[in-house]
Amino acid sequence: MEKIPILRMGEFLLVTIQVDMHDRLAMTLQDDLTKRISETNAHGVLIDISTLEIVDSFIGRMLGNIAAMSRVLDARTVVVGMQPAVAITLVELGMSLPGVRTALNVDAGMKLLRESLNGHGENGQGQSDGRRL
């Protein structure tokens, strides 16, 4: 069965969606990710959807759900690299994903995660330059 790999990078988890999402794959990802968060005690999840070109209301809801679940498990979620067409589709579907943080690319997303951790008081190094998204 197809699976979306979840990579561990320090205290963050990295999910790169590189295939077309269908509903069962999304449910599997939700299961796997929550399991991995509690296993690894991760504090941040970065979901890269830059190659995702087709999205429906189910996938949109799934992104929101994943963010909410991670929040419950004490991990911040950042969705990065959303394509313009995908963003327009989600907005037209009436899904503004209010609980999800977003960034333009993986770089900006990692920075955002680190900042939110700093703000959280986990590790005091690094300085916020005032950029908040």
Next chain:
Amino acid sequence: MATTLNQKASGLGSIISQHKEQILSEWLREMGGAARRSDLIKESELQSQCSRFIGLLADATGQAGTTVQSSAYDPLRDLLTDISKSRAVQGFSARETAVFVFSIKRPIFTTIREELSKDPAGMAEEMWNATELLDSLGLYTTDAYLKSREETIRRQQEEMLELSTPVVKLWEGILALPLIGTLDSARTQVVMESLLEAIVRTNSQVAIIDITGVPTVDTVVAQHLLKTVTAARLMGADCIISGVRPQIAQTIVHLGINLLDVTTKATLSDAFALAIKKSGFTFVRPEQKKNKEQEED
């Protein structure tokens, strides 16, 4: 029956071709009153158009009678289309363009009367044929005129759509989208797409939508703006709406539109200052910088 009709119709054709010169001069005189616009069209151009029209009319009626749909009328129709188009460009009204064709009625009727004065039944028949023919040609002219006008309007709309959505880069990571003119659904769609594509292309974190040039903001426009802001946020960019004029602020509140989740600024410069701050830059005057350094020393 059909052959007799055709013969009579071609009788009209022979009458026209025999009296071309006479009809032309009377026609030009006729037009001198109602439809002549010497400020818009040259005498010589009008004359050549008229003589070509009469020539083609004589050919077509000679070949196909008064059956306007037949292919013998194609050259005449093409000529009328050309004339209508040029009239539309030159600034003639629809009436003035149609009168070009209708004003030939009297000269032709006069000629028919003179020619068939001894045959009242034939005269009535030819009159009716001529009326029918010229009416349909006149209507065709009006149609062609309107079509060319509509084409112009459509082309201009498309051009406006293309011209009206420039996305400009203000600073590293800061985009601005100055909107001018009324926003409708089609335009906002273009605006939204070009802004989002520019965000990806330039890797910008902040986008400023300036609505100084938007005359009115109603619920539809506000909804479109909110959609654009939300879509940009989903991609990871911040949107600031600037250039909100006092009347527009009042309208927005009266309409009950919720813009609380969106950063709004009164002027583009305020929005730019905020964007600079958000991107982690600061602007310092050289003297202030010097003073600061001295203080630190």
